[in-house]
Structures are given as structure tokens and as C-alpha cells.
Amino acid sequence: MAEEFNTESMLDMFLYESGQLLEKLEGIILEKQDADCFDDADINEIFRVMHTIKGSSGVLMYENITKVTHKLEDVFYYLRESHPDDVPHMELVEKVLAVSDFVTGELDKLKNGDTPDGEEKELVEDLDEFLGRLKGEIKKQGIQMPQANKHVEPTQFYITPVAGDDSHFYRISIHYRSDTQMSNLRAYSATYALKEVAEDLLYTPDDILSNEASADVIVAEGFHMLLQTKSSKEDVIALIDSSEAEEINFDELSKEEYGRALGEFGREEAEPVAAAPAAAKDDGNKGNKEAKKEGPKPGDYVVKTKEAGKGKTLAKNQPKQQSIISVNVEKMDALMDLIGELVIAEAVVLQNPDLKVPGLELSNFQKASGQLSKITTELQEVIMSMRMMPLTNTFQKMRRIVFDVSRKLGKDIELEVVGENTEVDKNIIEHITDPLMHLVRNSVDHGIEEDPADRTAVGKSSKGKITLEAKNEGGKVYISVKDDGKGLNKEKLYQKALDKGLIENKPMSEFTDKEIFRFITLPGFSTKEEVTEYSGRGVGMDVVVKNIQSISGRLDISSVEFEGSEMTLVIPLTLAIINGIVVQVGNSPFVIETASIKEFVRVGEDSLISEPSGEEYIVLRGECYPFIRLNERYDLPDSNDKIEEGIIVVLEHEGSQVCVLIDKLLQEQEIVVKPIPSYVRKVKGLSGCTQLGDGSIALILDIAGLLMHDGERR
Amino acid sequence: MAEDLLKKVETDDMEELLEDDSQKGMYMTFQIGKELFGISISYVNEIIAMQPIAAIPEVDDYIKGLINLRGKIIPVIDVRVRFKMEPCEYTDRTCIIVIDVKSTMIGLIVERLADVDTIAEDNIAPPPSLGRKEHEHNKYVFGLARTGDTVTLLLDPEKLIRQDDIVTAMEEVRKEEQS
Numbered sequence: 001m002a003e004e005f006n007t008e009s010m011l012d013m014f015l016y017e018s019g020q021l022l023e024k025l026e027g028i029i030l031e032k033q034d035a036d037c038f039d040d041a042d043i044n045e046i047f048r049v050m051h052t053i054k055g056s057s058g059v060l061m062y063e064n065i066t067k068v069t070h071k072l073e074d075v076f077y078y079l080r081e082s083h084p085d086d087v088p089h090m091e092l093v094e095k096v097l098a099v100s101d102f103v104t105g106e107l108d109k110l111k112n113g114d115t116p117d118g119e120e121k122e123l124v125e126d127l128d129e130f131l132g133r134l135k136g137e138i139k140k141q142g143i144q145m146p147q148a149n150k151h152v153e154p155t156q157f158y159i160t161p162v163a164g165d166d167s168h169f170y171r172i173s174i175h176y177r178s179d180t181q182m183s184n185l186r187a188y189s190a191t192y193a194l195k196e197v198a199e200d201l202l203y204t205p206d207d208i209l210s211n212e213a214s215a216d217v218i219v220a221e222g223f224h225m226l227l228q229t230k231s232s233k234e235d236v237i238a239l240i241d242s243s244e245a246e247e248i249n250f251d252e253l254s255k256e257e258y259g260r261a262l263g264e265f266g267r268e269e270a271e272p273v274a275a276a277p278a279a280a281k282d283d284g285n286k287g288n289k290e291a292k293k294e295g296p297k298p299g300d301y302v303v304k305t306k307e308a309g310k311g312k313t314l315a316k317n318q319p320k321q322q323s324i325i326s327v328n329v330e331k332m333d334a335l336m337d338l339i340g341e342l343v344i345a346e347a348v349v350l351q352n353p354d355l356k357v358p359g360l361e362l363s364n365f366q367k368a369s370g371q372l373s374k375i376t377t378e379l380q381e382v383i384m385s386m387r388m389m390p391l392t393n394t395f396q397k398m399r400r401i402v403f404d405v406s407r408k409l410g411k412d413i414e415l416e417v418v419g420e421n422t423e424v425d426k427n428i429i430e431h432i433t434d435p436l437m438h439l440v441r442n443s444v445d446h447g448i449e450e451d452p453a454d455r456t457a458v459g460k461s462s463k464g465k466i467t468l469e470a471k472n473e474g475g476k477v478y479i480s481v482k483d484d485g486k487g488l489n490k491e492k493l494y495q496k497a498l499d500k501g502l503i504e505n506k507p508m509s510e511f512t513d514k515e516i517f518r519f520i521t522l523p524g525f526s527t528k529e530e531v532t533e534y535s536g537r538g539v540g541m542d543v544v545v546k547n548i549q550s551i552s553g554r555l556d557i558s559s560v561e562f563e564g565s566e567m568t569l570v571i572p573l574t575l576a577i578i579n580g581i582v583v584q585v586g587n588s589p590f591v592i593e594t595a596s597i598k599e600f601v602r603v604g605e606d607s608l609i610s611e612p613s614g615e616e617y618i619v620l621r622g623e624c625y626p627f628i629r630l631n632e633r634y635d636l637p638d639s640n641d642k643i644e645e646g647i648i649v650v651l652e653h654e655g656s657q658v659c660v661l662i663d664k665l666l667q668e669q670e671i672v673v674k675p676i677p678s679y680v681r682k683v684k685g686l687s688g689c690t691q692l693g694d695g696s697i698a699l700i701l702d703i704a705g706l707l708m709h710d711g712e713r714r
Numbered sequence: 715m716a717e718d719l720l721k722k723v724e725t726d727d728m729e730e731l732l733e734d735d736s737q738k739g740m741y742m743t744f745q746i747g748k749e750l751f752g753i754s755i756s757y758v759n760e761i762i763a764m765q766p767i768a769a770i771p772e773v774d775d776y777i778k779g780l781i782n783l784r785g786k787i788i789p790v791i792d793v794r795v796r797f798k799m800e801p802c803e804y805t806d807r808t809c810i811i812v813i814d815v816k817s818t819m820i821g822l823i824v825e826r827l828a829d830v831d832t833i834a835e836d837n838i839a840p841p842p843s844l845g846r847k848e849h850e851h852n853k854y855v856f857g858l859a860r861t862g863d864t865v866t867l868l869l870d871p872e873k874l875i876r877q878d879d880i881v882t883a884m885e886e887v888r889k890e891e892q893s
Binding site: 337338340341588589633634635636674676677678679680681683684686689691695696697698699 | 766768769770771772773777779780781782784785786787788789818819820875
């Protein structure tokens with residue numbers, strides 16, 4: 001089994017990591033979309049994201065991704081170092097989203113096994129022009145750099161690594177062919193390779209990663225390195241990738257020459273050295289539009305010691321510690337199964353009959369076993385919580401949708417998000433994302449009025465508002481999408497449903513409000529006359545309801561005309577655990593979800609009505625309910641047939657009720673739902689199985705299935 | 715009894731087998747009725763003693779129900795019933811052979827475990843088709859093996875658990891995933 005988990009290749013890692021980073025990026029952007037500008041932390045974060053994606057895509061040779069991310073990195077590098085005022089924030093947001101979309105698109109291609117061949121040129125030029133404008137603006141307005149950007153560079157001291165007697169000193173110059181793309185990245189990979197063997201390594205230009213102009217410099221003037229190492233010349237040469245190099249000069253120096261060369265490289269011992277950002281700052285100060293084209297000036301060289309790792313840009317940002325690891329779900333499930341087993345094994349040990357020998361002194365054993373029970377209980381809780389994930393990511397996607405759709409439609413909409421930290425089982429999150437997307441789109445498209453004047457006319461602010469709220473109540477999660485738009489028009493809905501022949505021909509007054517609202521979930525119903533890009537095909541709502549029902553949730557709709565509508569998804573907290581009541585019929589235990597049980601009653605023979613066709617009904621307090629004998633339904637032997645000896649369970653599912661005859665009640669407990677193995681064909685009325693405390697298996701009754709089955713039989 | 719046998723099989727033969735990579739030609743043999751059947755050891759995951767089975771309603775009669783194998787819930791089928799023989803009482807010799815066929819774990823209820831045998835290819839003959847065509851279980855038997863004076867019927871587990879069973883199950887799973 002272990003092999004299954006080890007198939008992650010570098011590409012998988014890249015896709016996964018980049019995907020995560022992009023999600024994070026979108027989160028930042030959308031959170032700040034209404035702010036005036038990004039704060040320093042955001043800029044750093046975006047810069048870091050772009051930098052990482054650029055780096056890894058460069059390694060994997062996806063040049064279009066590299067170029068685009070590189071450009072955006074440039075923009076944010078400039079923002080970070082120069083703190084320009086008057087950044088057209090909205091435009092910047094759009095640019096970032098455009099890049100994010102581009103990269104996401106390319107990643108999707110990679111996921112499908114295609115080559116990422118998206119045309120990046122337009123985007124790069126667009127960003128170039130934007131960056132030019134940013135810098136230009138400053139020049140035009142002659143704004144002095146604010147004090148804040150006197151960014152104090154952490155002083156870097158250079159301590160010459162102790163050169164052993166067997167150390168060699170080299171000066172290496174690489175000249176790339178003039179048409180080499182991204183020579184700076186190639187140069188970086190060369191330095192990266194040399195770091196493996198280097199005791200000390202200097203290079204110029206030094207800002208090969210953070211300054212894309214260095215690529216031009218490298219092509220024009222070559223890339224120069226000073227290396228102190230114990231490795232031989234041959235070994236060093238072998239490390240350098242010479243594929244695009246035109247010429248590599250390789251001089252061995254004496255220790256004295258090396259010292260002089262250090263001076264040339266702009267390094268003086270134990271003296272603070274101006275770092276690259278200073279150069280960029282200078283450029284900004286001068287407001288030089290041509291700044292990008294200029295190579296770094298002498299004196300801009302930076303010290304790199306062996307420990308410099310991934311380059312100073314990263315180190316300076318103090319990247320936030322990733323505190324999340326991704327684990328294969330199979331491993332999680334295996335762990336969960338094992339813990340379940342552990343709990344049972346524990347019971348077997350602690351209640352072992354061998355312990356029941358009279359006169360046995362067990363106080364130490366009892367103490368130890370108490371401790372063991374505590375730990376296993378906690379272990380169970382932890383594994384359960386591991387499956388839970390906050391809705392944050394899902395909600396973030398919704399922000400993006402509101403942002404995109406509202407801009408496309410030209411509506412001014414504010415999105416309020418409440419309770420995004422609500423935790424839900426991972427499986428459920430996967431199921432609700434699409435339905436939620438439909439609902440949010442619907443709200444933006446259909447809910448909020450097209451003309452702000454319509455809003456002000458009824459005394460609402462001209463800016464539309466959509467509230468996305470999640471809360472956890474009584475073992476259920478409520479996720480609601482609320483808009484303050486025009487609301488649902490009952491007459492219109494009724495008329496439409498009637499016209500389309502989706503409902504019986506009954507006068508409108510015979511339907512309750514709820515029933516009328518539910519019309520919109522009927523397949524083929526769409527009140528929007530025109531089909532838009534986002535919604536209106538009339539397939540949305542019925543799919544929403546289906547998806548939600550598949551995870552045993554429901555959709556509640558409420559609306560007041562001219563005031564807005566609210567769509568609420570009510571879903572179980574987790575699919576994995578339900579609160580159930582174990583009952584017995586014949587020799588078989590069954591589990592019924594507690595939430596669907598209305599009551600238990602004992603009735604006499606006189607409450608039973610039998611039709612000649614064999615249909616049976618139970619009359620309870622004047623109401624008549626369909627009646628199912630589980631033992632007959634499932635052909636269970638050794639069960640009791642007499643209605644007064646058994647117990648009637650009244651079950652409810654989505655407004656319809658059914659009475660079920662069982663033999664006896666066993667217990668109430670939290671149960672872990674497991675699917676019935678797929679080898680066994682699906683049985684109607686059973687939704688899964690579970691393991692009881694003693695290790696035996698009970699089947700879980702599916703009320704919806706029972707009701708459906710009942711209906712079919714008729 | 716069965717447990718003793720299990721222990722013997724597990725400790726003596728299984729370990730050897732697992733250590734020895736070449737499981738080829740090794741068959742776990744078991745008795746059903748009067749016949750001896752064999753199943754390639756490469757399918758066998760483990761052998762467990764008979765245990766309580768939770769019956770599932772509305773399924774084919776040879777699917778006896780579900781058992782709990784260390785937290786994993788797996789279906790078990792009664793090979794006797796599968797072969798359209800009269801079901802018999804489960805005794806302490808009755809065992810469940812847990813097999814893994816294309817990642818589907820299934821338990822086979824067999825009357826009695828016999829042994830683990832090495833059967834050379836040469837000793838395996840295709841089942842004679844003459845006159846037995848209508849005989850139902852012929853389709854699960856892919857060969858007859860002679861060892862000494864006994865004949866072992868070699869079973870193809872993939873056919874035994876019925877190919878279409880898995881296919882339809884997979885389709886259902888896929889459908890569910892889509893909806």
C-alpha cells in the first residue's frame with residue numbers, strides 16, 4: 001500500500017504548492033479589494049507568492065508562467081521598495097487577478113497532462129506598461145519618496161570563511177548567447193549548483209533573481225563569480241550547466257589574488273554593504289522611467305555567504321511558517337479505522353473475563369486502564385477533528401465570484417462574510433462548493449436589482465449587499481446566502497410554473513409561500529427571460545437541491561418582495577458521524593438517525609387499518625400514517641409480528657412521515673457511518689452500515705429511501 | 715479445530731510463502747462438499763475463523779452479509795451457495811478466506827480448509843468440457859489439478875465473485891460520485 005502514496009512527483013508538488021499559493025493570493029486580494037491600497041504585509045505576501053511560483057516554474061521550465069509571475073513580482077517589488085502613492089488600486093487588483101487566472105489556467109492544463117502553452121506576451125506587456133506608469137506617475141508628480149521607504153537593510157557583515165590549505169580559488173565568468181532567455185535564472189541555477197561545494201561564493205550581478213534587468217546585464221557583460229572551494233576544477237566545471245553558455249572562463253587564483261578580486265567585487269571585510277534594494281530605491285527616487293533598463297551600478301554588489309540559502313529576498317520577508325501538511329485521505333481513513341479498532345480492543349482487554357477471578361487485587365490495573373481510556377477517547381476526538389476544515393477557502397471562492405460577476409454585470413455589490421471559520425467535514429465541503437456557487441451567482445445576477453434607482457426608490461442604499469453566513473447549530477451547519485435585492489415575486493413564480501406545466505393546476509392560494517418559493521428548484525424552471533452567462537438556464541437550482549440532498553441536507557428559501565431573499569443550506573456537520581438510535585428487528589440491529597425520529601409509540605391492533613391490497617396504515621391522534629413492517633420488508637426471521645408487542649417509530653423526512661415497526665430499542669449512540677461495500681448492490685432504504693460497540697455491524701436505515709420505496713410499491 | 719488449523723497454516727506455510735516471493739503455483743485448498751477446491755495464494759489476504767455476519771436484506775442469497783475485519787467492513791459470500799449447493803450448517807471448521815480481487819476485499823465462506831499445495835503447471839489440465847457444459851460451476855473452474863490420487867478444482871476468483879458484480883458496483887459508485 002505504501003507505494004500508492006509515493007507517486008508524488010515534482011510536478012505534483014509544484015501543482016499542489018502553486019495551487020495553494022494562488023488560493024492564498026486570491027484571498028488577500030479579495031479581502032483588500034475595497035481598501036485603498038495593500039499594506040506592507042500583503043505586498044510582501046504577494047511578492048513572496050509570485051517569487052515562489054516563479055522559482056519553481058523556472059525549475060520545471062514553464063517559461064510563460066515564469067515570465068508572468070516574474071513581471072508581477074517586479075511590480076510588487078517596486079511597490080514594496082518605493083511605496084508609491086496614488087497606486088490605482090482597482091487596476092492593480094485586476095492585474096493580480098489576471099495573473100492568478102493565467103497561472104491557474106496553465107496549472108489546469110498541466111493537471112490534464114497538456115503543455116502549458118498560454119500566450120503570456122500580452123499580459124507581460126500589460127504589466128510592463130502598468131509598472132512603467134507607476135514609476136512614471138511618480139516622476140510626473142515629483143513626489144518625494146516618503147520617509148518610510150528608508151528601509152533599513154539588515155546590516156550584513158562579511159566574515160571571510162576560513163580558507164583551509166587545500167582551498168582553491170576560482171574566478172568564473174560565464175558568457176551566455178545573446179538570445180538566451182532568462183539568463184538570470186540560468187545564472188541563479190549555476191550559483192545554486194556551486195553553493196553545494198562552495199566555502200564562499202560571490203557573484204555579480206548579485207540581484208539576479210529580484211531584478212529582471214540583470215538578465216540583460218548578464219547577456220551583455222557576462223556573469224562573474226568568485227568561488228572558494230575545496231573541490232577540484234573539473235568538479236566545479238561539471239556543476240555548471242553550460243547548455244546556453246557561449247563561453248566559460250575559468251581562472252584559478254592564488255589566495256592573494258582572490259583577496260584583491262574580493263575588493264573588485266565590491267566587498268570590504270566587516271563593512272556594511274549596500275544591498276540591492278538600495279539600488280532600486282535610487283531608481284525610484286530619481287523617478288527614472290528607464291530605471292529598469294539600467295544595470296546595477298558598481299558598489300551594488302551584495303555579500304552572499306554559504307548560508308544565504310534561497311536568496312535574500314526570501315530571508316528578508318520572514319515567510320510565515322507553513323503550519324499545515326497535506327495528508328492522503330486514504331491514510332486518514334486507515335488511521336480512523338485503526339483507532340476504532342483500538343477502542344474495541346481496549347474494551348476487550350479491560351473487560352477481559354480473566355480479570356474477574358475473585359480476590360484479584362487490581363487497583364494498579366484500574367488506574368492504568370483509566371489513563372488508557374482517557375487517551376483513546378482523546379485520540380478519537382482528534383482524528384474526528386482532523387477531518388474538519390474551515391469554510392474559509394470555500395467562502396473565498398465566493399468572494400471571487402461576487403467580484404467577477406458583479407463587475408461584469410456592472411452592479412455595485414458589497415459582500416459580507418460571517419462565520420467563515422465554521423468547520424465542516426471535508427467531504428461535505430466538496431459537495432457544497434458548487435451549489436453555493438450557484439446560489440451566490442443567482443443572488444448577484446437575479447437577486448440584486450439591475451438599476452440602482454430601483455433600489456433607492458424603495459429606500460435601500462444604491463449599493464447592493466450580499467451576506468454569506470455560516471453557523472453551526474445543533475449538529476447542523478447553516479450556510480445562507482442573503483441578498484437585499486428585489487426578492488421573489490410569488491405571482492410570477494406561480495404563473496411561470498403553471499405555464500411550464502411544472503405544477504398541478506391549482507389556484508395559487510392553495511400553495512403556501514414556501515411551496516411557491518420551492519418552484520424555483522424544479523427542473524426546467526427559470527424566471528429570467530434571458531439566459532445570461534452566469535445563470536438563467538434553469539438547470540442551476542434543481543442541481544443545487546440534488547447536490548444538497550445527496551449529503552442529506554436541504555435548501556430553505558425565504559423571501560420578501562422588494563426586501564431580498566435568503567437561501568439557506570442546512571447540512572449535517574459531518575457525514576462520518578451521526579447520532580443514531582440502535583433498534584433491533586429479529587436478530588439484526590439497525591440504526592436510525594436520531595434527527596429523523598419524531599417519536600416512539602406503542603399502539604394496539606385497533607390503530608391499524610388494512611387495505612384489501614395489503615397496504616397498512618396507522619392512525620395516531622386522528623392522523624393517518626403509512627406503515628412499514630421492517631421484518632416483512634427485509635424478510636427478517638424470528639421477529640415479532642404483533643403490533644402491540646413491538647414499538648412503532650414515527651419517522652419524518654422532508655415533511656412526509658412514515659411509521660415503522662421494530663422489535664425493541666437497544667441504545668442511543670454516536671455512530672461512524674461507513675459505506676456498504678460496493679460489491680453489494682445498493683439496497684433501497686439502507687444508507688450505510690456501522691460498527692457497534694461490541695464490533696458487530698448494524699445497517700443504517702435511510703428514511704428517504706424507505707419513503708421512496710414505499711411510494712414505488714404502490 | 716479451525717483455529718488450530720489456521721494457526722498451523724499461518725505459522726508454517728504462510729510465513730514461508732510470504733518470505734518466498736514466488737507464490738506462483740501455490741494454491742490454498744479447501745473442501746466444499748466432497749470436492750477439493752484450490753485458489754491461487756496470490757489472491758488470499760488472510761484466513762479468519764467464522765464470525766458473526768450481519769445479514770443484508772434484498773441481495774442474492776449467496777451474499778451472506780457483512781463482517782467487520784479490524785474496522786474494515788467487507789462482504790462475505792458462501793461458496794457453497796454460490797455453487798448452487800444446499801447450504802450447510804456452519805461449524806467450528808468453517809472458515810472465511812479473505813481474498814483481494816482487483817482491490818475489492820471479499821470473504822469466502824468455506825467448509826473446511828485443507829492445505830497449501832504447490833501445483834506444477836504440468837499437473838493442471840483444463841476442465842473437460844464434454845457433457846459438463848450445462849453444469850453451472852464449470853465457469854469458475856479454470857483447471858483440474860492432480861496431486862497423488864486427489865483432484866483439486868482450481869477456481870478463478872475473479873469469475874467466482876462474478877465479474878459483472880464488480881462492474882455494476884463500480885458503475886454505481888461512479889454514478890453516485892457524479893451526482
